[in-house]
Amino acid sequence: MPYRYDYPRPALTVDCVVFGLDDKDLKVLLIERTSDPFAGRWALPGGFVEMDESLDAAARRELREEAGLEEVFLEQLYTFGAVDRDPRGRVVTVAYYALVNTVEHPLRAASDARAAAWFPVLSPPALAFDHAEILRVAHQRLRGKVSYQPIGFELLPERFTLSQLQQLYETILERRLDKRNFRRKVLSLGFLEETAHTQRDVSHRAARLYRFNEAKYRRLVEKGFLFELI
């Protein structure tokens, strides 16, 4: 391939679809745009890739700068490069999706005071650019991936009840699951561990709290164990 430092280059950005769980709804984090194009509309957090940072680093930096989020689950989603996706010129964006548990990672206002807020994934406001399409692809990926990789735990606090976990799957997969079958299945996988704790301050029998044991999971994967949950 010829090498052409003098040729025009597309601009390169990253955009992040941040999923969070709020009560029983799956939410996405959006930032309000303050300037044109699409001033006043909501958009995915994101921005330009610097010359000396990797794509992953750029995505993490944007999450930190725009929402105060650090050390969250983050994975590359897809790269969107339609010629006309930005009215100002050629901009290619590498989209990521992130999973955060909203309890242990509360939002911090963006440094430049732009609004950041959670919106229902199933009924988001009108979005800037092609961000509705990016959100759609991210949601589809999450639904597809949650059944065969233990990423759902990223949306929950460190300790959670089996009912919380079941509700999470019911929300993401958009269907009801059988309580007994769900518990038997998820416990049989062997990477959840009971903690000594139970729920507090609930006006009914307190449920046992469980924890995802990443080390156990890794060991199972290394042994060739492929799990499928639901």
Add this chain to the structure above:
Amino acid sequence: MPYRYDYPRPALTVDCVVFGLDDKDLKVLLIERTSDPFAGRWALPGGFVEMDESLDAAARRELREEAGLEEVFLEQLYTFGAVDRDPRGRVVTVAYYALVNTVEHPLRAASDARAAAWFPVLSPPALAFDHAEILRVAHQRLRGKVSYQPIGFELLPERFTLSQLQQLYETILERRLDKRNFRRKVLSLGFLEETAHTQRDVSHRAARLYRFNEAKYRRLVEKGFLFELI
């Protein structure tokens, strides 16, 4: 996000991992580099994204220009953006993978007479840049995807025997499959159709030829049918 047309931008390329089936081996298409860096080494076909073409279009153009391949199965794989992946400067590449059946899509020499050739995926030569890593990720994606999406057919001629199909799966998954179970399963899925033809010029009983019926497959998918093969 601020908009900065005057800031330095990474260069943007596409690279294609082209898989083909040759006898019973899975092969990858490589191009010999003629200039530095990595002159003389083999590399994935690829090149710069033009300002007025989408990423998919750039990948298809490179396949056409560098190998004479048209109308093949092509899907985006992952975007590689490590800061030091190209010794000449910052270059981000959007990797694609393609599946071609080498019978109906013979290679054509690249327009600029650079060598193009097929190499075993399991024992490729030393590759330029981070292309070994890209190949690894593509191979992993192919292995993972072939069991739950009917993409394997792209590697076969339009009409194929069930034994050819089984060999393909055995090659990609790197394990032996039971003939009776494989045939029962794949036929039960309902998107293969018998043709009136059989094999020719074989010194044993001629096998029936089948064809993948994409329309049938689409109808099944729309009905919510999720297939899993093996």
Add this chain to the structure above:
DNA sequence: CCAAAAGTGTTCTCCATACACCCATGC
């Protein structure tokens, strides 16, 4: 004592797996 969610077993059906022999064809 009442409301609310936690927790728990069994049955049935279906699908994946394991397995071996006869058939058609070319040479």
Add this chain to the structure above:
DNA sequence: GCATGGGTGTATGGAGAACACTTTTGG
């Protein structure tokens, strides 16, 4: 007639799905 792959059926075990009641706790 022999070598080569083509083509076929059955039995078994395990996992997913359906299904309802008792227990614990707070108010």
